[in-house]
Amino acid sequence: MTDSPVALITGGGSGIGAAVARQLLDAGHRVAVTGRGERRLRAFAEELGSPEGLLTIVGNTAEYADVQAAVDGTLKAFGRLDTVVANAGFATHDTVAEGDPAGWAEMVLTNVLGPALLIRASVDALKETRGRIVLVGSVAGFVNTPGNLYGATKWAVTGLAENTRRQVTDFGIGVTLVAPGRVETPFWDGNGSLPPGHLLTAGQIADSVVWAIRQPAGVDVNTIVVRPLGQPN
Secondary structure (H helix, E strand, O other): OOOOOEEEEOOOOOHHHHHHHHHHHHOOOEEEEEEOOHHHHHHHHHHOOOOOOEEEEEOOOOOHHHHHHHHHHHHHHHOOOOEEEEOOOOOOOOOOOOOOHHHHHHHHHHHHHHHHHHHHHHHHHHHHHOOEEEEEOOHHHOOOOOOOHHHHHHHHHHHHHHHHHHHHHHHOOEEEEEEEOOEEOHHHHHHOOOOOOOOEEHHHHHHHHHHHHOOOOOOOOOEEEEOOOOOOO
16 A cells, blocks of 8 residues: 555545545545545545545645645655646636626636646655646636636636646656536536536546546646537537
């Protein structure tokens, strides 16, 4: 167990992050998950039977001290770090012309600053293992939607992934952007209802994340866009 790979997942207590954690644990990885809600993290761990290979860490992905503490805590508990998954994010589900600016700063900080802070905090450890950075973006980071500020944050993540790849590939670190289309997760809670049409499951997105993580040494899969059939945009 002490030689098994280690992953750190932000926003790992529910949705896509939790699905990735489950799959990696099943594959023999050790996993640390972060989130702002201690109760949600505790419930997730209890749901899985509180396995020895799971570490839960309360923290805000938009605060560098919290992110660095999560990386340090993972290294202290497991002795190495092979993968980080920047999954934490949310949408205010409004528009720049009609929305409430009160919620925008937190969304931008979580969705854009958060992944950058995770990269900065983990890069030295990932150099040691020649590991991988996975950024969970969105189809909204490839397709323009009227007034969609959330989409603008995901365009930033799309750019961050390639900009990061161009620097860290010389360190032996891989970078993968996974951009989901419509997925049935708590992401839609603030919208009041799920969008129409067929939706992917969190587990189906986790399949792509874990596939990228488990690529052979020397292979760098960079961009994966996953839509449900029937989603035209």
